[in-house]
Amino acid sequence: MPKRSRFLEWVDARTGVPSSLDRTASEQLRGGAGLRYVFGSALAGAFLIQLITGLLLMASYVPSSSHAWGSVWYINNELDFGWLIRGLHHFGSSAVVILLALHLVQTIVLAAYRAPREFTWWLGLLMMFAVLGLALTGYLLPWDQKGYWATRVATNIAGTTPVIGPVVQRVLVGGVEYGNQTLTRMYALHVGLLPMLIVLGLIGHWTLARRHGLTGRDRPGRTDSYWPFQVFYNLLAITVVLGILLAIVWVNHGVTLEAPADPSGTDYPARPEWYFLPLYQLLNEFDSDTEIIGTMVIPGAIVTVLFLLPVLDRLLPRRLVHFGACALIFGVLGGAGALMTKAILADKNDAAFLLARLEADRQRDRANALADAAGLPPEGAGYLMARDPLSRGMALLEANCLSCHVYGGQGKVQSQVAQPTPEQLEASDPSRLGTLSGALPEQVLRMVAFALPDDIQAESASTDLGEHGETLYRVEGRNAQDERVVAETAEGDAHVVVSTFSNQSACDLKGFGTRDWLRGLLEDPSSPAYFGTVPQCSGMAEWKAGSELSAEQLDEVADFFAEHVIPYREGLSAASWELQFAEAEEPPPGYTHFMNECANCHLWGLGGADGTGVDSPNIYGWGSPTWIRRMIEEPGARDLYGYLAEHEQMPGFAGQLTDEDLDVIVRLLRGEFLPPVGVLEGPDEEEMPELIADQQDGD
Amino acid sequence: MNRRDWFRLGAIGLKGLIGLVLAVPGAAYLLSPLRKRREDTTDFRRLARLGDLEIGRPRSFSIVDEQRDAWVTYPATPIGTVWLVRQPEGAEQPVLALSAECPHLACKIKLAGDGNGFVCPCHASNFTLDGSRVKAISPRGMDTLEVAPIDPNDPNAEVRVKFQRFRTGTEEKIPLA
Numbered sequence: 001m002p003k004r005s006r007f008l009e010w011v012d013a014r015t016g017v018p019s020s021l022d023r024t025a026s027e028q029l030r031g032g033a034g035l036r037y038v039f040g041s042a043l044a045g046a047f048l049i050q051l052i053t054g055l056l057l058m059a060s061y062v063p064s065s066s067h068a069w070g071s072v073w074y075i076n077n078e079l080d081f082g083w084l085i086r087g088l089h090h091f092g093s094s095a096v097v098i099l100l101a102l103h104l105v106q107t108i109v110l111a112a113y114r115a116p117r118e119f120t121w122w123l124g125l126l127m128m129f130a131v132l133g134l135a136l137t138g139y140l141l142p143w144d145q146k147g148y149w150a151t152r153v154a155t156n157i158a159g160t161t162p163v164i165g166p167v168v169q170r171v172l173v174g175g176v177e178y179g180n181q182t183l184t185r186m187y188a189l190h191v192g193l194l195p196m197l198i199v200l201g202l203i204g205h206w207t208l209a210r211r212h213g214l215t216g217r218d219r220p221g222r223t224d225s226y227w228p229f230q231v232f233y234n235l236l237a238i239t240v241v242l243g244i245l246l247a248i249v250w251v252n253h254g255v256t257l258e259a260p261a262d263p264s265g266t267d268y269p270a271r272p273e274w275y276f277l278p279l280y281q282l283l284n285e286f287d288s289d290t291e292i293i294g295t296m297v298i299p300g301a302i303v304t305v306l307f308l309l310p311v312l313d314r315l316l317p318r319r320l321v322h323f324g325a326c327a328l329i330f331g332v333l334g335g336a337g338a339l340m341t342k343a344i345l346a347d348k349n350d351a352a353f354l355l356a357r358l359e360a361d362r363q364r365d366r367a368n369a370l371a372d373a374a375g376l377p378p379e380g381a382g383y384l385m386a387r388d389p390l391s392r393g394m395a396l397l398e399a400n401c402l403s404c405h406v407y408g409g410q411g412k413v414q415s416q417v418a419q420p421t422p423e424q425l426e427a428s429d430p431s432r433l434g435t436l437s438g439a440l441p442e443q444v445l446r447m448v449a450f451a452l453p454d455d456i457q458a459e460s461a462s463t464d465l466g467e468h469g470e471t472l473y474r475v476e477g478r479n480a481q482d483e484r485v486v487a488e489t490a491e492g493d494a495h496v497v498v499s500t501f502s503n504q505s506a507c508d509l510k511g512f513g514t515r516d517w518l519r520g521l522l523e524d525p526s527s528p529a530y531f532g533t534v535p536q537c538s539g540m541a542e543w544k545a546g547s548e549l550s551a552e553q554l555d556e557v558a559d560f561f562a563e564h565v566i567p568y569r570e571g572l573s574a575a576s577w578e579l580q581f582a583e584a585e586e587p588p589p590g591y592t593h594f595m596n597e598c599a600n601c602h603l604w605g606l607g608g609a610d611g612t613g614v615d616s617p618n619i620y621g622w623g624s625p626t627w628i629r630r631m632i633e634e635p636g637a638r639d640l641y642g643y644l645a646e647h648e649q650m651p652g653f654a655g656q657l658t659d660e661d662l663d664v665i666v667r668l669l670r671g672e673f674l675p676p677v678g679v680l681e682g683p684d685e686e687e688m689p690e691l692i693a694d695q696q697d698g699d
Numbered sequence: 700m701n702r703r704d705w706f707r708l709g710a711i712g713l714k715g716l717i718g719l720v721l722a723v724p725g726a727a728y729l730l731s732p733l734r735k736r737r738e739d740t741t742d743f744r745r746l747a748r749l750g751d752l753e754i755g756r757p758r759s760f761s762i763v764d765e766q767r768d769a770w771v772t773y774p775a776t777p778i779g780t781v782w783l784v785r786q787p788e789g790a791e792q793p794v795l796a797l798s799a800e801c802p803h804l805a806c807k808i809k810l811a812g813d814g815n816g817f818v819c820p821c822h823a824s825n826f827t828l829d830g831s832r833v834k835a836i837s838p839r840g841m842d843t844l845e846v847a848p849i850d851p852n853d854p855n856a857e858v859r860v861k862f863q864r865f866r867t868g869t870e871e872k873i874p875l876a
Binding site for chain 2: 056082235238246376
């Protein structure tokens, strides 16, 4: 017994702690200290790292569906080493799971579940569930797309449990809808209940381990005391684990944060964390009527057998049980590995998944750029994308406008991925591609023939060289609606991407409502960017043909619009607005030119068909949000395009778009948004803060 | 040194290493606010016209600005209050601007009931109309703010003030940046 100071004697007499530590330190290890005893301690060490990093994260995290994403974004991007702390915590969960598996395997291989260590075993298994619970609950906390969708799946699996499932699900989710209550409940489990259970379990597990000693083989002539020999090896193992973690975090520069959770989104490719992939794949192996076998029966049976091992050990021949247990654990791990590989390979070869993943990456980067530029709106991360013209606005434009209009020359593109099975490939008929048959390899032709719908007339085929030197194949054609259809595939790909491009029959909306757009229109109304594809608006081209206005005078008209028309003032009547120019001694030159030429058709305040015999829309306030919103909602109004026959008008969207949606579309048209990454340069940059501030005000 | 000592030293070294690797980034993370500096937004802001102010009758004006709270940006909201006191004719400066943030413990200073001075409601510290202390509760008088030069004869002249915050509880006036 080493000598202790008087103070420690005093403490020892009252608590017994120093003595107990001394006993542990001097515990003799059978066969000497070594790495074979480190697994439990390394696991505890990894858990400790999780506790520390977790506590640090708690210092900045908010469990609320509005602000969880923002707080995690702040940790990742603004706090010093926040990315490192979060990265360690994220990848640390993988370390815990791996070490847990190793510890479990070693325990079974050494048959350490046998008497008298039954309780150590059971406690360990219970802690294993708590650890998996931590992994599941932690996934949701950032409230990003990944956590949100993965948790929806996980809680719905819980919901399929017979009898109690729906109740359990409802309690876990905190209702029917996923939201604040889901987050606070998961948070309470993640930072409160589960860690507490594990810490208590660890104390018990460790005390029992000390009571029964470590399980190991005797090696003649070698015994070491726990301190400092085994402690050294334990710390060495933890150092290695921490080193690997740091390296992974460093290389990945932390862990990404996906775009904020969007419950209305449809195509987020949700996948669980890698260690849950086997369970995920197991689920996919069964049809819906037998799904419960994958979600409950198989995992449940494995767990039951593990729990009963010490009992079976008494009832059946011990060596048989041990053999069975080893076979089971290696079988489970092997099966899990196989399922995981299958899941990963399936995704890797699934073009639709890859496309969805690309889109998710794009959204993630956009969300980051938006948060970086101007922070989050007070209402929360959900509005970050919903108020972004380039995200929500573009989605609305694609869904509602781009079948006729284009934006920056780009119409609606519908992409579909076709991935034929070998049988389908065999059955497809390349001869229907007609004359192109000779131009491409047989295999590619068969794929394209499978991918293209029947109504398509193939017109041309071409090959090109891709980025990595692979050959790219491209077939173009037109469908029954005369829309351009392009099928693309690359050498070695098992899929074809078929894109259908809409036919433009209305103007380009990019920049609509700005001086530049108007100036372009005045220059060349017959360009496809303006009314070149819109016979209803041929009046502008007729005017241009007879116009006497010079380029400079047209500039002045555009200036007049930019200064006086586009900045429309709510509540000011057209008549009183016009008086300030009509009665001015020196009206703006643009106004005079307008009166000379444009006013032959266009009126301020009243549209055409007013008895003048002239058909044209009212352009008082043209380009202002008010005018554009009205044009979107009621293009057939009498003062707009009401003079056209109904089938020639643009369809109205009154009642179909919310105020916020209209606002975001208007800002998209007028170009009032944070430019995509890589475009943020030039004079625009100076206007940015203002634009973004406007954007945040919302409605 | 025997084998035991080597192991002992090794164990202590590893323990220290693990501790450092976790403690250094952890501390830096928790101490981020010390390093993060507020952006300098001390532009002159237009608060009133000279003609809006009467000599000897202080008026309060809100400072409206966008506010950043960690990751959230709040649209323009009042973030502070400034008292403007028109000085008698012939004074060096036609307008005195006083921050309404009490230099004692940052409560909001109001006009005293008789209108002839200021009072902080939290700890009853009184100030005169020029911002100096009546009672030595606050460590210093009210903080004066810089006012852009004004033409004292033009009632339409804009009163523009540079709004700043200062550390509380100190005798010296130290700007918070």
